[in-house]
Amino acid sequence: DTAVSQTPKYLVTQMGNDKSIKCEQNLGHDTMYWYKQDSKKFLKIMFSYNNKELIINETVPNRFSPKSPDKAHLNLHINSLELGDSAVYFCASSQDTRGAAGTQYFGPGTRLLVL
């Protein structure tokens, strides 16, 4: 009964390929996020969805496209993968109240390596 789960845990692929990462939360939260963590552990927010609607879209190449089929799922599709996309991608969720973000709960991460 993992709260925030991601698949796959590891992803090794060639440059130019298209890949997807899936995220599911069973906490009943309204908001979900995607973060990218680089090799120096710096954490950068990429996207945020609230009740299936995009609310945060940071400066991210348009090769990255999030999709939220329902409020419990937020998937990340990446087209034409590049070497610089190699990182750990974390999904997170939170229950927001009155427009204020609540505590974030993180998934275990997806380690993407582009060769």
Place this chain on the structure above:
Amino acid sequence: GNSVTQMEGPVTLSEEAFLTINCTYTATGYPSLFWYVQYPGEGLQLLLKATKADDKGSNKGFEATYRKETTSFHLEKGSVQVSDSAVYFCALTNFNKFYFGSGTKLNVKP
């Protein structure tokens, strides 16, 4: 704007030493402040939080006090253990966005 600055690591301590990891923030309004911990190979976990000035968050022997006058939220622990070795992130939330510091790696040697 909103931002979080934390001390650069790595911090290396011997077991039972006193730990301080500094965190300062810049924010408009009244943010909530957090410390998250990331153990090797895992995602971030909430360690403690404080939602208003002078609140003290505490968990697992760690403490941090929300100091509005110095815009700080320093993490402390009186006696660290080897199992505390991890990366620690200070963060704030303001309105609907989270802002994370760059992380501080802690190595505790037996």
